[in-house]
Amino acid sequence: MRSLLTPARLTRILLAGLAVLLVTMLGCCLIGTEAVSLKAVFAPQIPGHSNPDYEIFVRIRLARVILAVIVGSALACSGAVFQGLLRNPLADPYILGISSGAGLGAMIAVMLGIQWTLWGRSPIAVFAFVGAIGTVALVWSIGRVAGKYHVTGLLLAGVVVNAFFSALIMFLTSLANSSQIQTTLFWLMGNLTEETWDVLWFSSGLVWAGVVGLFFLAPKLNAICLSDSDARSLGINVMAMRVCAFGIAAMITAVAVSLSGLIGFVGLIIPHAIRLIWGPDHRLLIPLSAITGGTFLVLADTVSRVLVAPAQLPVGVVTALVGGPIFMGLLIRYNSRLGGKG
């Protein structure tokens, strides 16, 4: 039993979510392998000596937590949008070949042994970003069916491109030496490291703008839930909306992937969990997915940092291991809400 979403209710829920996010961020900055005292962090800086507590708390942990928020919100939000656009609850941000395209880009960067950096960004990140965007464009152009964009055509094109690029990655892996393999594998498993503040600022700008833009498209995303022609009869320019939504979602996914490698599960499960509890209205789903995705990834990253210290688990492993049981619990609890849905 769910009543209509109102601006007041939306604001309330989002503010509560943001509060939870901020508390989680702060809490996770205090957790780590080294003991850090807040007092030491804020002690005045002595020039010539570095303050290890400050370095650890601010430059390592805080930077990493902020990155987790950026990546998590980008992935969860774009996952929700892809599921809506493709009308497929099994869609995730990587479904249209972004994962293999980014992976191939990263692998090529590693194999070529490129050392120069672009504005301080590592070459792997740049190549991964280009690979991701390029692959979406490729899938989009292949996915035409009789000159029109058809959901099935897009999905099939994505599957084909994914398979082809994955095979290329495997071929390159067989050629690579062990350090190259390790580097690529690492990247493929997803990892979060601290970034410089300007990188965080720049990418957070892109991601929040993307989330807001997708929020503007939310009512139309609601309306295409049945079929394109149905949406058109409601007055929506389906083509324009598709291009816009795909473009923005692909862009924020590419940003996330270039920053952190392939972290799975977040984009698939978070939107589902939100839908189970709060319903499928995209006006709430999109911003709340972003906030929840960020929170979830911060928590997952903290677990990955401390569980097998001093080594680290790849974040993608943690998201799957942690997310799975939580989601199953949600399913059981809210089973009645599913109704006759498949």
Place this chain on the structure above:
Amino acid sequence: MEIQWDIKRLSFAYKGQPVLFDQLSFSLEAGTFSGVAGPNGVGKTTLIHLLGGSLKPQTGLILLEGQSVHRMSPSDLASRLALVRQHVAMPFGFTVQETVLMARIAHLDWRGFETQSDRDKVDEALCLTETQHLAHRSVNSLSGGERQRVFIARALAQDTPALILDEPTNYLDLKHQVAVYDLLKRIQIDQGKTIVTITHDMNMAMQYCDQVLLLGPGNGSEVVMGPPKEVLTSERIETVFGVPILSLTQGDRTIVAPMGQWHLET
């Protein structure tokens, strides 16, 4: 009476298939209730889609209120015409209220939220289709008939001068079949809407329609159009549908019933 739809020399065939319509011309007046009838495969749904702008004819013009449906922007078209189709299950569990609200998408404010007048229109539509008690239920949990009424409510909430329906009474029981036709007739009379509906039920057509378009038999044949009494004669129905017809007249009313093999033998 102003003209709602003006069809001029419409010709259409699906790719690689025989011609469905050849140089067809007719017009529908505003505020009329028209039924489209004919055997399976003759092109009823196609005609509906052509009228609604989802399909493009090879030649000919389809004018709605004087403008070509294919030249109008989607939002423009949606403000003049609402469609009720056959619907499959939704992948996501929207409630009835949320679904009907989608019709108001052109009227949302800058934040993407509806105003009170939008909500009122939705309530009104739910009342008219007797679905208010289902307002907070997920559409996927409804029966076929209830779902049908929800989508009719959505088309009503769109608040357009014209309404096109594709077999709206498909899954409905007798009571609701009559209720839907009564509703359509009422909004035709009260609100002056133009209604075009595909119908399989000849008797309903005779009771409610101002005019009937009978397609067939076979493709590309003449479309017969006119008041139901003139068009839906037993001979014509027999010819078009290929089934013997029993016709009973009682005063002003005529009932037609198909006669199957067993009927003939006894």
Place this chain on the structure above:
Amino acid sequence: MRWCILMWLLVGWWAVGPAVFSQTQVTDTVACQTPQRIITLAPNLTEIVYGLGLGDHVVAVTQFSDFPEDVQSKPKVGSFWQLNLEAIVGKQPDLVLALGFQQQRDLARRLKRMHVPVATFNIEDFNDLLGVITGIGQITGQRDEATTMVKTLQKDLNDVQEKVRLSERSKVLWSIQRDPLRVAGRKTFINWIIENAGGVNAMGETLHQYPPVGAEQVLACQPDVIIEQTMAVSDVDETLKQALAYWQRFDNVPAVQTQRIVVLNGDLVTRMGPRIVKGVALAAQVIHPELFGVAP
């Protein structure tokens, strides 16, 4: 309309950013007096530092640094591939030694941003090793010790080379993995070990550094000796048993017919560090037992 406002907000956000955050200063290495708190991020670097007599100054190492014995009691800051940045910074080192491959290079960059002195070294082959020993000697103020170490290594290698110079080169197949079968190709430093130990790689030139090979290629290359390696010295016997069982199927190559299948301690032959020459000597013993007075 909303979209325009959104675009402008984004542009504004980006414009403000660089003004608020200035680029972090990157500190480059390094002073020349003896560092007191050294962290080494690779086992071979650890061995070099100990070899230069700075063992007491080492405050942390990575997981697989196990030589000399002393090292095993030192705190660990993660493994070779996965380093714990917090732990490194927390130890307040005045010198961190890293290798040059992508991950450690990244880490070095990040450490420099946090004002930690880092020196990166590439050790791909023996000459690199000698150069690195000298380099580390310079930045730690142990120049003399470094020179001595280099001279010793060169002499030891020459000794081995002399011993095997005149004998016939045996064909060696060095397998690094059994399932699927992968061997060391001509472009690896294992190949260098083989050549200095008086052998020749049974594999010809290949596109891959570590080509996967099939039974056909094994038969075609007709090795005289098959060498495998283990991760830890404790595994040698077990690995040997498995290796013998595995290679029996290739009974038409000389190595199997004469049962010259050997398993070597990985530490000595996979670590390009000061003990590599010992590894070469070990390989030479195995390839030309007759020269060393050891039973085949």
